[in-house]
Amino acid sequence: MAGTQINRLSGKGLVDREKTAHFQFDGEAFSGHPGDTLASALLANGVRLVGRSFKYHRPRGILTAGSEEPNALVELRNGARREPNTRATTIELYDGLDATSQNRWPSLRLDVLSVNQLATPIFGAGFYYKTFMWPAAFWEKLYEPMIRRAAGLGYPSKLTDPDHYEKSNAFCDVLVIGSGAAGLSAALAAAKAGARVILCEEDFELGGRLLAESDEIDGKPAQEWARAAAAELESLPDCRIMRRTTVFGAYDGGVYGAVERVSDHLPVPPEHAPRQRLWRIVAKQSVLCAGGIERPILFGNNDRPGVMLAGAVRTYVNRFGVAPGRTAVVFADNHDALRTATDLAAAGVAVRAIVDPRPQASAAAEQVAGEAGALYIRGGIENVRGAHGIKSVRVKDAQGGSKEFDCDLLAMSGGWNPALNLTTHLGGKPAWDSALSCLVPGEDLPPGMQVAGAAAGQFSLQACLASGEAAGAEAAKHCGFSPSALRRPAPAQDRAPATPVWYVENSRGKAFVDFQNDVAVSDVKLAAREGFRVPDHVKRYTTLGMATDQGKTSNLNGAAILAEATGRYLGAVGSTTFRPPYTPVSIGALAGHHRGKDFRPTRLAPSHRWAEEQGAVFVEVGAWMRALMYPRPGEAAQETVNREVSNTRTNVGVCDVSTLGKIDVQGPDAGELLNRVYINAFAKLPVGKARYGLMLREDGFAMDDGTTARLADDHFYMTTTTANAVKVSQHLEFCQQVLWPELDVQTVSATEQWAQYAVAGPKARKVIEALLDAGQDISNEAFPYMACGKFTVCGGTPARIFRLSFSGELAYEIGVPARYGDVLIRAIMKAGAEHGIAPYGTEALGVMRIEKGHAAGPELNGQTTAHDLGLGKMASTKKDFIGRFMGEREALNEAGRAAMVGLKPLNPKTRIASGSHLVKRDAQATGANDEGYVTSMAYSPELETFIALALLSNGPARMGEVVKVCDPLRGNETLAEVCSAHFVDPEGERLRV
């Protein structure tokens, strides 16, 4: 029945009646207006039943008009954009909106699992804990899946979110959170003083409750004042207004987290616009003007659709021009809620009664009732009739009489709670205000924060305006500005003593405290009987205050019931801890741009494009992409690796080693620094030479290894493994700044500056010689093994050449400034073509280093010492170095310690898996018999056998012994012979030709 907005009030509200927005709810077509929320549009169309509750599947309607809504949760949109548990009260209506109710089957009106209601006596607090305890194995397989199917609310889309999210940063002098009377006043005071102001409002309209009340400011309707204030703020150059932006958390250093729903009010985000944007706002000062949240009074069947908070009723009438019912009863313990009767009557809604549960009669209430044509009754709501929407309420009066009122709307109010959540995010505790009967912000606010308006317990309009202005001016002053004199005097204390009524005793039916989690008054009392005393414990036991609303409308009522049940003063019971986020934040917004390949930056070597052209397969090494291998068409992976290894060992190969960490070490004490960080000596390394070095952590375990070359007396060039480059740089910084600030040495990363290629193989020299400019000599005599020097190549390009070898072959590493890296690899390939050059990747590199018994990542695993790696003899006894002292600990020098050895399977065709454990030949594969494990394995094309490196207890003394290699993961056991880790060219003759 599109177009029949039967509850739309004529001439009221701020929606744009010139335009119509069509939408669907549960497949039915409706219409509303721009400026509506989904909730107001549903109410306008007479829809009151919008969902089923979490546990009992009870029919639920709309309780509030804001982000505190516990009930009206729907699935918004469909397909990949489907969003479960979206609050209908915060969804801005757009043309084409499609929403579906949740937790019902087969339909909202006829829901099979609502039989759960009949079992409510069973489903008390802690039901799951008490019931599904035995047998334990059933929990995971049976109970949990069953409970998850029956309970729980909406379902997320399992498709990839098609929208883009992003994060951004903003800075200001004064952040104002909330744009009601207090927030607008604060922002105006601060911005007019010259401060940089950011004003965040979670709604799509500025004004807060000014939009919802029939108030006047300076003789004009409050809504007009709000519009003028917003316009003035817009005109100030240093005021940034952020609508649809929730400040959800306060963090250290004046940092606030906020989420901006950039495109949530549109069917799909406009081209190039993100769906949502996560803001990190850094503010010198902040003014929290988040307003208040009304609390209910609890009574039997208080969750029926049509029972609504009084303030929300006024919002629907005044802001949206919607009558949430035709016949109403008002049930309230405070003066503020009386306005509801007045506004309803003015809108033509029949108000049957004002029910006042306070012990003393109120003359003011009686007068309002008279003006609204309603009865004034002192008493309480005893019961509500009408499952899918209330039909009548039964009122029990103070004299014990009882009367039934036909109505379809019950507006209730138990007073207001300050929305002070952000004041507690850094550990502050709220304080109990006994005069106001609510928690107010405590002393211990986040640094730089002030609270104004209802969030500070300043509930009257005058107090909101005055406290907001004062806080805004004060904040500006703290930032060094001079605000002009305040316009509004602070009103006399408007702390009318409150007589809060938390729930109606002896009402009929279940009285719910937490609507979203189906927690009733009786559950809290049961928890108290079972010994729970602390609200945070009661929360975890009963689930009161959990899930999307975090108990915004239920926490204090729950605490009050707990206080009464345990015979304590409510102020002494305390509250649950509020943590960020204030309202739910989507995971997409938290991820921002960093999804998929953008999860983190990718580092690409200078030869990356060229390697792609060669069909390289890449592997991630830290953030780097390295070529794993260069397969040729039709080649299996093992064939590729064998070919790359064999070609390097017989002809010549080239490998990009640019990703290795490179650190430039300069200064008169450069040699001394290296002496102290490496276990072996470096201070006397001649200029023009390079040396392999091992560095330890302070605790004596190996940290990293690499070669360091001396380019000049006061200039060394260190290399590290790719994975540890950053760690080693930090280590050197620490040494310089903390350990030995007296050393005159300067270090800086040079990793990115140099493209470096290892050209290895018997024909390597011929290739390098073809690149060298004339008149330079790299013969074995002029440039022997471990030599280094500066050269020019390819017509004047500066190059550094190092005669280093990881492969065990005659090899040169040639480095050029990285911008020449791409053309140099092409030049190397061209120069090497006649010598059969082929590139090799990290897989072949790994095979060759295993063949040579060089320790690498799997052996440098943080648990091995120099001795374990077979490098114990390298350690200098003539100098001190990091790790020496702790390395002398007994356990690190026991004879039985696992040390590195080689392994050859007895059957050369048997693969030894990395991670396999070693036991004696005849021993059982048990933990007790464990003697070590395999760290690296490879197939050696030269030896035509699988080989491995392993850490074996007392390994070096067990050459020739046969051990059992156990791989319980795959159920394999095989025998292997312990041998030297130097499988190929153990004397290193190939390096020196």
Place this chain on the structure above:
Amino acid sequence: MPILSIRKESGSVSNLESTSALHGFAAPGRYGKRDGDAGVTASERKNLGLATIAARKGQEAALKAAIQSAYGADLPDGSTSAVGKGVRFIGIGPGQWFAVSDSLANEALADELSTKLQGLASIADHSSGRAVMRIEGPAVKDALAKGLAIDLDPRVFVDGAAATSTLSHMGVLLWRDGDAYDVALFRSVGGSFWGWLRASAAEYGLEFVTTS
């Protein structure tokens, strides 16, 4: 015996052609929003001389005097820059500066500094290790804010101001030159930087301009 016939670039002593960090990622042209003027314009400042200067122990005063006499610039103490005779000196830490030059291209800057500051400072060449992107346009601050947690308000981040920070998880050195921002990033993350810039400037329209 040069084996490649490759054109010689200006300011370089090499016969080899250099490759930009954004090569293969960023083609010149318009990205994101198409209508109206681009909100963000980006270009790469190629062939800059880039070098770090780290004062030797106890030589800071002598180093400052040497820079003043050679370039007419006062090395700044803090995250800001001083410009003199074709070189911008940016404070990146106690006793450490990052030098940027158009006129002393590529290795020439580090070579000259090494000669002129012999014994006073350790010089390291970064002319190939960093790519310097110039980002400007009316929406430049909004776009940069999506990756950079630095307050770019002109009253705070004044002309010449600099920051060593991270941009979308990438380490960067940023400085302000008039209304433009120069971002020095590590060469290897050129592709990731471009991906971030393209996404972040899309709503304002991004023009990528090549420079010779």
